[in-house]
Amino acid sequence: MNFGERLRFLRNELDYSLRKMADELDISFSALGKYERNEHQPDFETLKKIADYFDVSIDWLLGRTQEGYDHAIRIIDNAVEKMDPNSEVELYIPPAILNEMILKNIDESHLSLIPVYGAANGMLNLSESNIIQYEFKHNQDMPEESFFYIISPDDSMKGSNIVKDSKVLCRSLDIVDKKNLEEGKIYLVSYQNSLYIRRVFVNNQDQITLQAENVHFPPILIHNMSDINIIGQVQSVEFNPNEQK
Structure with missing residues (x-):
């Protein structure tokens, strides 16, 4: 990329109009347009201002380095x-x-x-x-062995925007004592050789309930903590096909 292309690339990264970028850099609208079209080269002080604003080197701006x-x-x-x-x-x-x-x-x-x-x-x-x-x-605080994504296989948790084919970020856990469960949080749970994304509740009879957020998926009642394995806790949903335009 030449200088004009790199300048346009940087502006588009901020999703700025040409006029807004000109205002931000205190450069005339017409001059910035000529820079992007490679019709004119800025002087050193203007180059330095642009490089400092975007935190890139002047050499990179001018296409002198890869x-x-x-x-x-x-x-x-x-x-x-x-x-x-x-x-x-x-x-x-x-x-x-x-x-x-x-x-x-x-x-x-x-x-x-x-x-x-x-x-x-x-x-x-x-x-x-x-x-x-x-x-x-x-995320510098995210050890790679502690996090993983899963693709939701169904709409059982659609009330939390987790629908079929959603990409869900989970933090790895190994909870064996229900006292360590965060009541009502969404977990990835292993039960009877199957995995479920569910809200987990502990009721007064020490039963554990795996609660879906879709009426077509009934709750699962479990009487013994040792019958389940908490694999992870849901952190976020990063893709929802129902929101694609």
């Missing part, structure tokens, strides 16, 4: 090395993170490689063979 791209490639190569070489699982890099790699030289320690588990035959399955994708997550 440093950001090389940095991104190194991170991606390191991630691929961690994956099974015999697997056809894809690596997904959210565009915002890719841009941070290129533009900000984001440190690799701020990224975690998170597995995404698919639904096999309409059921949740956390076997390694059921990993359908790895994804970068931007």
